[in-house]
Amino acid sequence: MRSWDWQVFFEDPGGKIPTYWQWMLSAWGWTISVSVCGLVLALVVGSIIGTIRTLPDSPWLVRFGNAWVELFRNIPLLVQIFLWYHVVPKLFPVMAGLPPFILVVFALGFFTSARIAEQLRSGIQALPRGQRYAGMALGFTTPQYYRYVLLPMAYRIIIPPLTSESMNIFKNSSVAFAVSIPELIQFAMQAGEETSRVTEMYAAVTVLYIVSAMFINRIMAWVEKKVRVPGFVVAGGTGGH
Amino acid sequence: MGNLDFSFYNWDLVSKFLLKGLYFSVTLTVVATLGGIFFGTLLALMRLSGKKWLDLPAAIYVNGMRSIPLVMVILWFFLLVPIMIGRPIGAEYSAVITFIAFEAAYFSEIMRAGIQSIPRGQVFAGQALGMSYSQNMKLVVLPQAFRNMLPVLLTQTIILFQDTSLVYAIGAYDLFKGFDTAGKNFGRPEEAYIMAAVVYFILCYSLSYMVKRLHKRIAIIR
Numbered sequence: 360m361r362s363w364d365w366q367v368f369f370e371d372p373g374g375k376i377p378t379y380w381q382w383m384l385s386a387w388g389w390t391i392s393v394s395v396c397g398l399v400l401a402l403v404v405g406s407i408i409g410t411i412r413t414l415p416d417s418p419w420l421v422r423f424g425n426a427w428v429e430l431f432r433n434i435p436l437l438v439q440i441f442l443w444y445h446v447v448p449k450l451f452p453v454m455a456g457l458p459p460f461i462l463v464v465f466a467l468g469f470f471t472s473a474r475i476a477e478q479l480r481s482g483i484q485a486l487p488r489g490q491r492y493a494g495m496a497l498g499f500t501t502p503q504y505y506r507y508v509l510l511p512m513a514y515r516i517i518i519p520p521l522t523s524e525s526m527n528i529f530k531n532s533s534v535a536f537a538v539s540i541p542e543l544i545q546f547a548m549q550a551g552e553e554t555s556r557v558t559e560m561y562a563a564v565t566v567l568y569i570v571s572a573m574f575i576n577r578i579m580a581w582v583e584k585k586v587r588v589p590g591f592v593v594a595g596g597t598g599g600h
Numbered sequence: 601m602g603n604l605d606f607s608f609y610n611w612d613l614v615s616k617f618l619l620k621g622l623y624f625s626v627t628l629t630v631v632a633t634l635g636g637i638f639f640g641t642l643l644a645l646m647r648l649s650g651k652k653w654l655d656l657p658a659a660i661y662v663n664g665m666r667s668i669p670l671v672m673v674i675l676w677f678f679l680l681v682p683i684m685i686g687r688p689i690g691a692e693y694s695a696v697i698t699f700i701a702f703e704a705a706y707f708s709e710i711m712r713a714g715i716q717s718i719p720r721g722q723v724f725a726g727q728a729l730g731m732s733y734s735q736n737m738k739l740v741v742l743p744q745a746f747r748n749m750l751p752v753l754l755t756q757t758i759i760l761f762q763d764t765s766l767v768y769a770i771g772a773y774d775l776f777k778g779f780d781t782a783g784k785n786f787g788r789p790e791e792a793y794i795m796a797a798v799v800y801f802i803l804c805y806s807l808s809y810m811v812k813r814l815h816k817r818i819a820i821i822r
Contacts, residue, residue, distance in 0.1 A: 433804035434797045435762035438776060442797055446790045450604075526667070533669035537768060544671050544769075557679055565668055565676070572667035 367556040368563070379550055379560075386546035387567050393463055393542060394532045398525055400468030405475025410505060412476065413483045424476065431473035436534050440466040444538040463535045471528050478520045482513035515586055522579035526572050533568075543567060608786045609795065617785075621778025624692060628774065629761045632699035636760075637753065639700065640707025645737070647712055658708070665705035671769050673702050678770045691772035695764075703760055710756060714749035715741055751815040758807050762800065775799070 368380040376382045411417070412424035431439070443466040448455040454462075486509060494504025536544035547564040551557035646658035665673065677698040682688045718741050726736035746753075765776040773781075776796055783792025 429805060429808075430801070433762075433801045433808065435765040435776070435800055437765045437768060438793065438797050438800055441793045446793050449790050530667075530669035533671045534766065536671065544669070544675070547672075547675065548769075561672070561676055561679065565672055568669060568672060569664070569667050 363559060364556060365559060367554050367559055370554065372550065372553060379554070382550065383543070383546055383560075383563060383567070386541055386543045386564075387571075389540060389542040390529070390532050390567075391571070393460065393467065393535055393540060394529045396464040397467035397471060397532065398528050400464060401471035401475050401524075401528065404469065404472035406479060408472060408476035409479025409483070410510070412480045413509075414501070424480075428473045428476050431469050432477070436466070436470050436531055437537060439470055440534055440538055442466070459538060459540060463538060463540050467528060467532060467535070470531070471524060474524055474527075475521070478517045478524070479513060482517040483509055485516055486512055512588075515588060518579065518583045518586075522576065522583075525575050525579060529571055529575060530568070604791055604794070605788065606791050606795070608788055608791070613782055613786075617782040618775065618778040621773055621775040624773055625761065625764045625775040628692075628696060628699055628764045628767075629757065631696055632703050632760060632764075633753075633757045635700035636703030636707040637711075639704035640709075641711050641742075643704060643708035644711035644715060647708070648715060662705045662708055665702055666709075670702060670763055671766055674698050674766060674769050677701070691767065691770045694770060695767045695772045695774075699760070699764070703756075706756060707753070710749050710752050711745065714745035714752075717748050718744050747818060750818060751811055754811045754814070755808065758804050758811070761807075762804060765800075 368383070369378050371377060372379055372382055374382075376385065408424045408427050411420040412428075414420055434442075440463060443462045444459060447462065448457065490508055490512070491504065494508040497504075499507065532542060533544045535542055536548065539545070543564045547557075547560045551560040554560070643658045643662060646654040647662070649655060674695065678691065678694045681694055681697055722740055722744065723736060726740040731739065764774050767774050768776060768780075771777075779792045779796035779799075780789075783789035786792075
């Protein structure tokens with residue numbers, strides 16, 4: 360194998376961006392913004408879908424929630440991204456003007472929302488049934504006992520799976536390379552081809568992915584510590600009730 | 601609404617473009633599952649061995665693989681494997697090696713959780729009967745662990761089947777590539793992508809439905 364040549368990052372790719380390392384940082388920025396926007400969308404949609412799947416006495420809402428989860432969970436992300444990017448703008452002229460960024464965020468967000476919905480559902484169902492009844496007995500309406508009793512505990516329970524889901528969406532954002540989003544993978548492929556220093560480009564991008572994963576992991580560990588309810592042991596941990 | 605036209609789908613197209621891709625996707629899934637379970641079990645045993653020099657490399661490998669996107673791993677192997685073995689290999693072979701190596705990391709975590717779910721008393725009972733470590737693993741722990749984690753393993757296999765579509769990155773000819781090529785050849789990419797989604801959905805949904813049924817049947821009642 361040839362020796363490493365890191366000088367290549369200071370060369371000029373011959374576009375608007377002066378050097379390869381600046382191009383790479385901008386690609387990292389794309390990866391981060393696609394992931395974060397996708398995650399926000401996924402959390403909002405996933406929370407709604409996950410909640411309605413546990414509602415008592417609303418079989419149609421439950422069915423809708425289940426259908427949503429099955430739909431977005433059983434189609435590969437790559438296919439979903441192609442659908443959003445190529446098919447949706449053609450079928451719905453309203454969406455035709457949307458930038459690719461938004462379409463990819465929709466694809467990634469809805470894909471992840473199904474997984475978050477599934478986790479939130481099992482989080483809510485993991486709570487003792489008495490919690491729901493206690494809320495009812497206190498005269499809370501359904502939205503109220505979800506808001507004040509069930510959801511605060513359910514979200515705490517699902518922090519560990521949410522952590523891995525946040526790391527997943529970061530990794531999954533790499534699939535956006537297929538539809539010309541200038542994120543890290545696309546940078547690695549293009550810059551590697553232009554400079555024929557593929558190994559260096561891949562190595563740098565891999566390091567950025569690992570750094571990002573570790574960073575998310577730390578943030579979520581901090582969140583988990585911050586919101587912990589004293590004396591409440593999360594199911595599945597050691598010890599337990 | 602733009603007008604869609606699915607009339608170009610006929611048996612000729614299926615046999616020309618799709619079957620070859622479906623065959624590769626399924627083969628890749630099966631080979632990667634079996635290889636991944638084999639190497640994943642080894643990795644899990646290394647991690648549970650209690651010996652630092654076995655645990656550490658396995659932990660680095662597993663955590664490393666799990667923090668890199670699959671697409672990146674696919675690209676890496678496509679670059680490195682030919683350099684290591686000294687001759688070019690096709691995208692398809694590269695994909696098979698990649699998926700075995702990648703899935704081994706994920707399967708090892710499933711195996712580890714499965715092995716740890718076996719009560720300690722079972723291990724002690726094996727020891728009390730005079731079994732060696734490997735006998736104990738083979739006859740007592742692993743059979744129960746496999747049964748406990750079978751649904752999770754199968755679910756991971758379904759995810760793996762979906763992930764095989766990512767070989768798009770290196771141009772291997774899988775099921776999705778089949779749809780992609782057909783769509784481009786007939787100038788109807790939208791219909792091709794919709795059909796791809798429908799076919800993947802039907803396959804994955806029926807598989808996950810079967811896993812659910814299986815889970816109910818084989819769950820160990822304690």
